[in-house]
Amino acid sequence: MTDYDAVIIGAGHNGLICGAYLAKAGKQVLVVDGRDQPGGCASTRELAAGFHISDCAQWLYQFDDDIVRDLGLQAAGLTVGRAKHTVALQSDGDHLSIDGDLLRGAGIEAKDQAAYPLFRQQMNVFAKLMLKLYRGRAPKLVEANWTDRLTLMKLGLGLKLMGKGNMQDLMRLVLINIYDVMNENFDHQGLKAALALDAITGTGMGPRSPNTVFTYLHRALGHQLQASGVVQVMGGMGALGESLKSAAEASGATVRMGCRVEQIVKEGDRVCGVVLADGSTVPTKAVVSSADPTTTFADLLGYQHLETGMARRVAQYRTRSGTAKLHLALSGLPTVTGLDNDALSQRLVIAPSMESIELAWNPIKYAECGHHHIFDISIPSIEDPSLAPNGQHVLTALIHYLPYEPQGGWDAHRQTVLDNLIEQLEAYAPGLKAQIVASELLVPPDFEAAYGMKGGNWHHGELSIDQALMMRPFPGSSQYSTAVPGLFLCGAGAHPGGSLMGLPGRNAAREILKQGVLA
Amino acid sequence: MITSPRETMLLTTPFHSRVAAMCPINEWGNWMGYTTPNAYFDVELEYFAIRSTTGVFDLSPMNKYRISGPDAEAYLNRMLTRNISKLGIDRVCYAVWCNDAGSMLDDGTIFRLGEQDFRLCSYQRADDWLQWCALGFNVTIDNESEDIAGLAVQGPTSCTVLTLLGCTGLDQLKPFGIAHFTFEGAPMMVSRTGFTGDLGYEVWVAPEQAEALWDQLFECGRDYLIKPIGGHALDLARIEAGFLQAHVDFVPAEESVRPGRTRSPLELGLEWLVDFSKPLFNGRLALLEEKARGSRYRFAMLDIEGNKPAEHSFILKGDKVVGTVTSAAWCPTVKSNLAYAQIEAPHGNVGDVLTAEIYYQRELHWTRLMAPCTVIDGPLFNPQRRRQTPAPAL
Ligand SMILES: Cc1cc2nc3c(=O)[nH]c(=O)nc-3n(C[C@H](O)[C@H](O)[C@H](O)COP(=O)(O)OP(=O)(O)OC[C@H]3O[C@@H](n4cnc5c(N)ncnc54)[C@H](O)[C@@H]3O)c2cc1C
Numbered sequence: 001m002t003d004y005d006a007v008i009i010g011a012g013h014n015g016l017i018c019g020a021y022l023a024k025a026g027k028q029v030l031v032v033d034g035r036d037q038p039g040g041c042a043s044t045r046e047l048a049a050g051f052h053i054s055d056c057a058q059w060l061y062q063f064d065d066d067i068v069r070d071l072g073l074q075a076a077g078l079t080v081g082r083a084k085h086t087v088a089l090q091s092d093g094d095h096l097s098i099d100g101d102l103l104r105g106a107g108i109e110a111k112d113q114a115a116y117p118l119f120r121q122q123m124n125v126f127a128k129l130m131l132k133l134y135r136g137r138a139p140k141l142v143e144a145n146w147t148d149r150l151t152l153m154k155l156g157l158g159l160k161l162m163g164k165g166n167m168q169d170l171m172r173l174v175l176i177n178i179y180d181v182m183n184e185n186f187d188h189q190g191l192k193a194a195l196a197l198d199a200i201t202g203t204g205m206g207p208r209s210p211n212t213v214f215t216y217l218h219r220a221l222g223h224q225l226q227a228s229g230v231v232q233v234m235g236g237m238g239a240l241g242e243s244l245k246s247a248a249e250a251s252g253a254t255v256r257m258g259c260r261v262e263q264i265v266k267e268g269d270r271v272c273g274v275v276l277a278d279g280s281t282v283p284t285k286a287v288v289s290s291a292d293p294t295t296t297f298a299d300l301l302g303y304q305h306l307e308t309g310m311a312r313r314v315a316q317y318r319t320r321s322g323t324a325k326l327h328l329a330l331s332g333l334p335t336v337t338g339l340d341n342d343a344l345s346q347r348l349v350i351a352p353s354m355e356s357i358e359l360a361w362n363p364i365k366y367a368e369c370g371h372h373h374i375f376d377i378s379i380p381s382i383e384d385p386s387l388a389p390n391g392q393h394v395l396t397a398l399i400h401y402l403p404y405e406p407q408g409g410w411d412a413h414r415q416t417v418l419d420n421l422i423e424q425l426e427a428y429a430p431g432l433k434a435q436i437v438a439s440e441l442l443v444p445p446d447f448e449a450a451y452g453m454k455g456g457n458w459h460h461g462e463l464s465i466d467q468a469l470m471m472r473p474f475p476g477s478s479q480y481s482t483a484v485p486g487l488f489l490c491g492a493g494a495h496p497g498g499s500l501m502g503l504p505g506r507n508a509a510r511e512i513l514k515q516g517v518l519a
Numbered sequence: 520m521i522t523s524p525r526e527t528m529l530l531t532t533p534f535h536s537r538v539a540a541m542c543p544i545n546e547w548g549n550w551m552g553y554t555t556p557n558a559y560f561d562v563e564l565e566y567f568a569i570r571s572t573t574g575v576f577d578l579s580p581m582n583k584y585r586i587s588g589p590d591a592e593a594y595l596n597r598m599l600t601r602n603i604s605k606l607g608i609d610r611v612c613y614a615v616w617c618n619d620a621g622s623m624l625d626d627g628t629i630f631r632l633g634e635q636d637f638r639l640c641s642y643q644r645a646d647d648w649l650q651w652c653a654l655g656f657n658v659t660i661d662n663e664s665e666d667i668a669g670l671a672v673q674g675p676t677s678c679t680v681l682t683l684l685g686c687t688g689l690d691q692l693k694p695f696g697i698a699h700f701t702f703e704g705a706p707m708m709v710s711r712t713g714f715t716g717d718l719g720y721e722v723w724v725a726p727e728q729a730e731a732l733w734d735q736l737f738e739c740g741r742d743y744l745i746k747p748i749g750g751h752a753l754d755l756a757r758i759e760a761g762f763l764q765a766h767v768d769f770v771p772a773e774e775s776v777r778p779g780r781t782r783s784p785l786e787l788g789l790e791w792l793v794d795f796s797k798p799l800f801n802g803r804l805a806l807l808e809e810k811a812r813g814s815r816y817r818f819a820m821l822d823i824e825g826n827k828p829a830e831h832s833f834i835l836k837g838d839k840v841v842g843t844v845t846s847a848a849w850c851p852t853v854k855s856n857l858a859y860a861q862i863e864a865p866h867g868n869v870g871d872v873l874t875a876e877i878y879y880q881r882e883l884h885w886t887r888l889m890a891p892c893t894v895i896d897g898p899l900f901n902p903q904r905r906r907q908t909p910a911p912a913l
Pocket of ligand 1: 259295453491492493
């Protein structure tokens with residue numbers, strides 16, 4: 001049997017990227033995953049005969065171009081579509097198009113049109129700054145209290161060439177919420193809502209929740225990482241996973257699918273291997289987990305193998321999620337009042353106002369499903385006909401918000417919610433219902449079951465400031481190392497967090513190599 | 520109207536009616552939220568009861584937790600720095616526990632009542648920490664503080680008095696052993712433990728038995744000059760005997776707010792309580808690192824010239840301040856002026872001669888005394904009767 005320098009738990013995009021970088025550095029690497037397909041949440045599935053959907057993640061918008069280049073992902077089969085603009089659907093059919101700095105339609109006024117590029121510019125300044133923290137490990141805190149956290153942020157962020165005005169704005173904005181920031185800048189309801197959507201996507205927060213400026217910036221720095229902006233992956237998101245697997249293998253890593261890690265094994269103070277589902281033990285110098293932190297520490301290692309303070313942090317780590325997905329197989333291209341075919345292939349969002357987002361959020365606080373939802377829609381088969389039988393289409397939509405577990409359980413609610421979602425869509429796309437060949441609603445526990453992340457959480461744990469940067473996932477286990485020697489984190493639960501970005505995986509590889517633990 | 524700055528009223532212990540009746544000087548203190556006497560009649564006479572006859576101390580305010588279940592032993596082994604697997608049934612041990620940083624949270628005694636059944640007796644409230652420690656372990660934790668009344672019965676005639684009370688064969692009980700008796704038809708547990716460094720026992724009953732226990736104990740002990748003792752006398756005895764006190768000799772880590780103010784067991788001279796051969800316990804990694812790197816502080820017991828207690832004194836090496844005193848007393852039995860000090864490493868080795876800067880006041884006149892002192896190797900008070908089995912019974 002090969003002696004591995006590192007065993008990586010999970011062949012999601014981060015696990016594969018980490019594995020590829022470690023293997024490129026000459027390390028013996030094994031990447032293992034319980035699923036049959038590589039890519040984790042970057043996956044494609046057949047919804048109905050001949051209809052293929054991106055089962056979990058659907059948009060690529062912040063995947064680091066450097067990684068694409070370093071790992072030769074294009075040669076390994078990755079093809080992405082054209083850059084998409086965002087079309088914010090309005091109930092009167094006069095939709096708002098957001099394309100780079102350009103705003104069109106929906107009676108957008110000159111004032112907002114002028115304000116928007118300035119706003120983007122400032123956000124880009126902030127995002128660039130944040131990126132400096134994102135491309136490596138986040139600086140550590142000396143003392144774990146709020147004053148130090150803020151001081152550190154002031155220092156870390158402020159240091160760089162922002163100018164006093166911007167710096168003051170950042171300090172002020174980061175701790176407020178996207179609702180107030182939007183109102184400070186714009187008037188148009190639809191514009192404010194479409195932008196605020198980026199802040200709440202994948203979180204358990206509403207637009208008025210603190211932290212939402214931070215999450216907005218997290219997404220906004222996508223522009224700095226991935227020049228193209230929002231795109232779809234040709235062949236479905238699973239193609240990203242496949243290309244990463246090929247690249248990792250080409251770099252010399254071994255990727256083993258269909259084999260869950262059951263346990264992380266410790267010998268003395270150090271982690272020394274993993275036990276696989278087939279009962280075999282794989283010894284290794286380091287275990288690098290891209291499974292979420294709760295799974296890694298509570299399930300695979302076990303609380304009883306952690307010191308109490310650490311166990312307590314794991315138990316308190318927040319993994320609430322409010323994001324669900326709607327998948328439709330359609331007999332034809334839906335008709336959306338006011339949109340031509342090209343517009344239909346863009347990113348379509350239904351978020352009438354920030355109030356409507358906030359109202360959509362309220363019910364999940366009480367484990368209720370609500371009646372009005374926010375949609376982030378893709379009809380990928382327009383640009384990529386291979387995804388559906390000839391002339392037919394698939395539609396996928398990120399839905400905000402649905403609770404992890406509604407009162408009475410999902411069995412009691414699933415069909416009603418699905419019908420209601422379709423009804424809400426029908427209002428914008430008359431005749432849609434009649435086109436439906438197959439439909440499904442996936443809710444947070446479904447993602448938890450299929451992909452393993454606790455709570456079905458987009459980021460493998462809420463991306464709030466107290467769980468971000470040098471505190472991600474928690475103090476004492478940040479910077480990719482953990483409180484347990486020999487155990488590292490490289491998934492979305494590590495800095496800088498979730499979405500298809502690749503930075504946790506690549507940063508972790510760099511950090512592990514720098515530490516020389518595999519030598 | 521007079522309002523109290525305190526938000527809640529102090530509680531009384533199950534012995535309160537008897538304690539109050541025997542406390543003519545009415546000098547009360549607040550011990551962990553309970554009204555307890557600092558002294559009953561005279562601190563020195565109370566102290567001498569401990570050392571020459573029998574002193575009785577109401578320790579009901581101590582926090583008592585029952586820890587039971589299949590994982591109870593594993594749970595304690597992870598929480599405590601000691602190896603609890605070595606503790607037999609009906610045995611007690613002194614133990615400390617730390618947080619992940621290896622900083623002391625508290626010390627206390629562990630009573631093994633069964634294979635899967637323990638009692639932890641702690642100075643601090645520990646509900647929160649004990650619950651956090653339970654993550655991943657199949658254990659039940661019950662706070663039984665109010666379900667058990669306790670008396671420390673300490674001193675050379677304590678075994679005799681308790682034997683008269685009905686604890687037949689108590690002289691055979693080894694130090695840190697537990698024996699079970701009945702008192703008025705109800706269970707009474709006696710452990711050969713205490714905080715005085717003398718021959719002594721702790722007696723545990725249900726609160727309903729408390730008053731009768733007190734009455735009969737004092738009845739049996741009358742000819743043996745049994746006396747109740749308050750907090751001050753106990754403090755004197757514990758300093759003489761070399762016992763640390765939470766909040767006095769270290770700040771419990773959960774309560775310290777300033778960086779660097781916590782102490783590790785190594786810094787408190789308690790390395791003998793840390794079993795590094797255990798694969799995992801709270802603070803293990805931090806303490807291993809501290810061992811490798813060297814501790815910041817050293818715990819030192821000082822024998823100081825003169826008879827002025829070195830309370831809160833600075834300790835100097837030449838002109839340089841190298842430490843501070845946490846506990847100090849003129850100890851009557853060993854006739855020494857003792858103090859515990861935290862000395863900055865590398866100072867404070869046994870035999871080192873340092874200087875205590877002592878301030879004392881006589882009629883508003885302050886005097887500064889630079890008293891030479893020597894670091895000694897352990898407590899001077901260590902009588903044979905403390906260890907003897909059979910215990911000296913008259
Ligand atoms: C509903 C939903 C929609 C999303 N949409 C988007 C989107 O449109 N765009 C975007 O950028 N991001 C999106 N995200 C977020 C994004 O998918 C994740 O942040 C990202 O996939 C995390 O990548 P990862 O490699 O860290 O972990 P994952 O992709 O979760 O991969 C972890 C892998 O570890 C494996 N694993 C777990 N436990 C074990 C074990 N014990 N043994 C072996 N293997 C194990 C899992 O099987 C999985 O393959 C979405 C998330 C959700 C939940």
